[in-house]
Amino acid sequence: MDDVKEKYLAQIAAAGTESALEEVRLAAVGKKGEVSLKMRELGKMSPEERQTAGPALNALKDAINEALAARKAALADAALEARLAGEWLDVTLPGRSRGAALGTIHPISQVWEEVTAIFADMGFTVAEGPQIETDWYNFDALNIPDHHPARGEMDTFYMHRAEGDDRPPHVLRTHTSPVQIRSMQDKGAPIRIICPGRVYRADYDQTHTPMFHQVEGLVIDRDTSMANLKWVLEEFFSAFFGRSVKTRFRASHFPFTEPSAEVDIQCSFEGGTVKVGEGDGWLEVLGSGMVHPHVLRSGGVDPDEWQGFAFGMGIDRIAMLKYGIPDLRAFFDSDLRWLRHYGFSPLQVPTLYGGV
Numbered sequence: 572m573d574d575v576k577e578k579y580l581a582q583i584a585a586a587g588t589e590s591a592l593e594e595v596r597l598a599a600v601g602k603k604g605e606v607s608l609k610m611r612e613l614g615k616m617s618p619e620e621r622q623t624a625g626p627a628l629n630a631l632k633d634a635i636n637e638a639l640a641a642r643k644a645a646l647a648d649a650a651l652e653a654r655l656a657g658e659w660l661d662v663t664l665p666g667r668s669r670g671a672a673l674g675t676i677h678p679i680s681q682v683w684e685e686v687t688a689i690f691a692d693m694g695f696t697v698a699e700g701p702q703i704e705t706d707w708y709n710f711d712a713l714n715i716p717d718h719h720p721a722r723g724e725m726d727t728f729y730m731h732r733a734e735g736d737d738r739p740p741h742v743l744r745t746h747t748s749p750v751q752i753r754s755m756q757d758k759g760a761p762i763r764i765i766c767p768g769r770v771y772r773a774d775y776d777q778t779h780t781p782m783f784h785q786v787e788g789l790v791i792d793r794d795t796s797m798a799n800l801k802w803v804l805e806e807f808f809s810a811f812f813g814r815s816v817k818t819r820f821r822a823s824h825f826p827f828t829e830p831s832a833e834v835d836i837q838c839s840f841e842g843g844t845v846k847v848g849e850g851d852g853w854l855e856v857l858g859s860g861m862v863h864p865h866v867l868r869s870g871g872v873d874p875d876e877w878q879g880f881a882f883g884m885g886i887d888r889i890a891m892l893k894y895g896i897p898d899l900r901a902f903f904d905s906d907l908r909w910l911r912h913y914g915f916s917p918l919q920v921p922t923l924y925g926g927v
């Protein structure tokens with residue numbers, strides 16, 4: 572019996588899997604197993620023989636069952652250990668980088684959103700208009716009659732009509748000001764809008780591209796004044812540049828505003844770089860003024876009841892100033908190295924509470 576026990580204990584210890592262990596169990600203590608068969612033989616024994624063989628067989632069976640259970644538990648533990656080792660995960664590792672596959676937001680788009688966030692906070696809504704305009708919206712309605720020198724100064728792109736069609740040509744809008752007229756016609760007064768958008772002029776050098784961006788502002792109410800204009804713009808520049816920025820209002824002339832002012836912001840040109848909000852230099856960034864009565868009338872607004880201000884600012888210009896971009900033309904070259912360098916994370920949406 573000792574031999575039988577040794578044999579099975581050895582087999583149990585050697586079983587490397589649960590199914591191998593099950594085979595050993597069947598061979599030893601299964602219904603037709605060696606130990607079970609031996610127990611059946613107890614019936615044929617004499618009472619004396621049975622008295623010693625019985626307990627010994629029982630002890631043998633217990634020993635084998637115990638060893639089986641222990642081995643089974645050990646195999647289950649080992650399987651769990653192996654699984655834990657295989658599925659081990661370091662949650663402290665940095666995430667997999669998308670690297671260069673992640674695009675960037677163009678500085679113009681970024682500044683467009685920043686400007687919108689600041690004016691939205693001051694109660695402005697965003698208006699839009701077509702980039703291909705009639706000359707009435709682009710000029711006449713804005714108090715720029717035919718043969719007015721301003722038409723020539725704007726380097727307008729004309730879209731010529733077919734031969735024999737005598738109607739005046741459409742133009743690529745030379746400024747966002749036609750949206751003033753469209754907004755007044757749509758909404759009447761009072762009104763408080765900005766209109767960011769593309770504009771076109773036939774001009775190309777380091778500071779001019781044939782397509783560029785402006786943001787128009789228009790506020791019409793019963794007693795809106797030049798003082799309100801000044802406050803809104805100063806508030807805007809401080810929020811946009813993240814520091815207090817001195818402004819300078821210079822008397823100027825636009826056909827669609829009276830009085831008119833061009834606005835400069837304070838900056839230094841020291842060391843070959845432009846720094847806004849310091850030094851004693853000035854940079855022109857926008858045109859503005861009180862909306863001319865003729866313009867109010869073009870928009871269907873009664874100048875005896877309503878008055879207000881308008882301004883037009885170069886988005887590209889203020890983007891260059893804020894982010895230290897030296898050449899305007901690079902904005903539209905689609906050079907990936909430039910875009911990756913000056914672009915913004917798509918996850919960093921400009922907000923006032925986050926700081927534009």
Ligand code: PHE
Nearest residue numbers: 746748858859860881882883
């Ligand atoms: N439309 C003018 C320009 O493009 C800017 C401007 C807008 C001036 C509104 C006054 C009022 O230069």
